[in-house]
Amino acid sequence: MASTESLLLCCPFDYGGARVSQVAPCFGRSLRFPIWNSVHINTDSNPKNYRLRVKVQMQSNMMMKPNSDNKIPHVLTVAGSDSGGGAGIQADLKACAARRVYCSTVVTAVTAQNTVGVQGVNIVPEDFVAEQLQSVLSDMHVDVVKTGMLPSLNIVKVLCQNLRKFPVKALVVDPVMKSTSGDVLAGPSVLTGFLEELLPMTDIVTPNIKEASVLLGGVPLKSVSDMRTAAKLIHDLGPRNVLVKGGDLPDSSDAIDVFFDGEEFYELCSPRVNTRNTHGTGCTLASCISAELAKGSSMLSAVKTAKHFIEVALDYSRDMAMGNGAQGPFDHFLELKNINQSSSRQTRFNPNDLLLYAVTDSTMNRKWGRSIAEAVKAAVEGGATIVQLREKDAETRDFLDAAKVCLEICRSYGVPLLINDRLDVALACDADGVHVGQSDMPARLARTLLGPEKIIGVSCKTPEQAHQAWIDGADYIGCGGVYPTNTKANNRTIGLDGLKEVCQVSRLPVVAIGGIGLSNARAVMEIGEPNLKGVAVVSTLFDRECILTETRNLHALVS
Numbered sequence: 001m002a003s004t005e006s007l008l009l010c011c012p013f014d015y016g017g018a019r020v021s022q023v024a025p026c027f028g029r030s031l032r033f034p035i036w037n038s039v040h041i042n043t044d045s046n047p048k049n050y051r052l053r054v055k056v057q058m059q060s061n062m063m064m065k066p067n068s069d070n071k072i073p074h075v076l077t078v079a080g081s082d083s084g085g086g087a088g089i090q091a092d093l094k095a096c097a098a099r100r101v102y103c104s105t106v107v108t109a110v111t112a113q114n115t116v117g118v119q120g121v122n123i124v125p126e127d128f129v130a131e132q133l134q135s136v137l138s139d140m141h142v143d144v145v146k147t148g149m150l151p152s153l154n155i156v157k158v159l160c161q162n163l164r165k166f167p168v169k170a171l172v173v174d175p176v177m178k179s180t181s182g183d184v185l186a187g188p189s190v191l192t193g194f195l196e197e198l199l200p201m202t203d204i205v206t207p208n209i210k211e212a213s214v215l216l217g218g219v220p221l222k223s224v225s226d227m228r229t230a231a232k233l234i235h236d237l238g239p240r241n242v243l244v245k246g247g248d249l250p251d252s253s254d255a256i257d258v259f260f261d262g263e264e265f266y267e268l269c270s271p272r273v274n275t276r277n278t279h280g281t282g283c284t285l286a287s288c289i290s291a292e293l294a295k296g297s298s299m300l301s302a303v304k305t306a307k308h309f310i311e312v313a314l315d316y317s318r319d320m321a322m323g324n325g326a327q328g329p330f331d332h333f334l335e336l337k338n339i340n341q342s343s344s345r346q347t348r349f350n351p352n353d354l355l356l357y358a359v360t361d362s363t364m365n366r367k368w369g370r371s372i373a374e375a376v377k378a379a380v381e382g383g384a385t386i387v388q389l390r391e392k393d394a395e396t397r398d399f400l401d402a403a404k405v406c407l408e409i410c411r412s413y414g415v416p417l418l419i420n421d422r423l424d425v426a427l428a429c430d431a432d433g434v435h436v437g438q439s440d441m442p443a444r445l446a447r448t449l450l451g452p453e454k455i456i457g458v459s460c461k462t463p464e465q466a467h468q469a470w471i472d473g474a475d476y477i478g479c480g481g482v483y484p485t486n487t488k489a490n491n492r493t494i495g496l497d498g499l500k501e502v503c504q505v506s507r508l509p510v511v512a513i514g515g516i517g518l519s520n521a522r523a524v525m526e527i528g529e530p531n532l533k534g535v536a537v538v539s540t541l542f543d544r545e546c547i548l549t550e551t552r553n554l555h556a557l558v559s
């Protein structure tokens, strides 16, 4: 059995698709929770019973990092305490810690609560809420204030006074009115405070469909179309952005949230996770949005990251057993995996990185007598903006060694490095992500195994595949082959029309691939689809004498 600092993994292990069940000592039960640091592969004689021994260390990646102004990103949560630890202040603290942001707390109420329901509420007098606000805001630099349970009108007023006195970068309002168990946490008088004072100061408000209905005087919300209307009407109440959460919408296999920024609507869609452990999702989502804003993200990107974090956390915790009630808490700390603080990629995926996507090929490198690392170095020096190691015939160990060297090179240029097909190699070397095709590891599983931060690209030839890639949590689509190519055998060509069709339905950024070179790259980039972000090329860079020159030439053409 595993000790407190090591986990024993016993799994049928297949390099194309690692299936993992893991004994997690902290919970004393099985949990899917990919925490990788170092992996010792002990190949015994029975290939079905390979054993991976995984040592887990608390890593420096759990530390907070200062923003460009040299200040630690800081969220102040103004919310109620949940004695059960699943929601409220406790969820906010865990969410911010998981997103590596400092979190201070102003407690507005103390609830006696568990997985069954709310047994009691003790409201903190408004003077003492004011005292807590004064203590924090007068002393510490706070980037974002996030509100949860605001149980009295006077508390709302005290909060608004303090926000006027101590302005912050953003105000995130989770208009908590009922607990997950249905108990009332804020009565109708509070609504007046929301409508008259708080919402006009708010940067984003995150109601679920019941809360959206209350904010709008009781109109029922039954469809995504109703959610869009509600988002618009709530926006008219003053907040700059609105996220109406559709998790409770009946008859939907996906969790669809509607985001409205005053100009555009976005339907943010993720698969519904089948679990009882959803207590605290609203608090966590708002806290994650706050944390990302505190780190400097744009609003839409903060919302997307937060939504993805929730999806992955719910998925990891779907079987967790805590309490006897109908709704359990989930585990926020899914991210204790090995990211070396000093050298890891620090920002989330930037679609503009797809501009000039260099994909390596071992046959071409052999032909020209160079190592993978030499080829990668020349490509990034020439201006490649992202690199994929596509080493179809490499031995695992050689591939891993080469990947580590290439990762160092790419990191020193700030260029993301992805691994083609091989999640095991990507995990083992802590690459920035993977690219998978339609017959490789499904993107959804890749997301579960790699966690929310890694980049996942999926090959798509059709609009249906593009839609699925979005649902599965991919970051971008590789679309092709656009033109005929000798690099990938038996690969159907879709032409510029096929590329256009995929771009038009894709909610993800797209990179075109297949037969692209100096003669046609401009035509590809000029198809006029805003989400086509770049070209991915193999032979045009790597089946040439001078990779550096070819990359420079292509870079000049596409930028």
Ligand SMILES: Cc1ncc(COP(=O)(O)OP(=O)(O)O)c(N)n1
Pocket (backbone or CB within 6 Å): 357, 359, 388, 390, 420, 421, 435, 436, 437, 438, 440, 457, 458, 459, 477, 478, 479, 488, 511, 513, 536
């Ligand atoms: C950027 C990019 N797009 C598409 C592919 C093709 O991936 P896949 O369909 O899995 O085929 P293989 O590369 O594995 O042969 C890609 N590699 N990169």
Ligand SMILES: Cc1ncsc1CCOP(=O)(O)O
Pocket (backbone or CB within 6 Å): 480, 481, 482, 484, 485, 486, 487, 488, 491, 513, 514, 515, 516, 536, 537, 538, 539, 540
């Ligand atoms: C990997 C891949 N996927 C679709 S086409 C292709 C090969 C692209 O290679 P090239 O740029 O040499 O045509």
Ligand SMILES: [Mg+2]
Pocket (backbone or CB within 6 Å): 420, 421, 435, 436, 437, 440
């Ligand atoms: Mg593949």
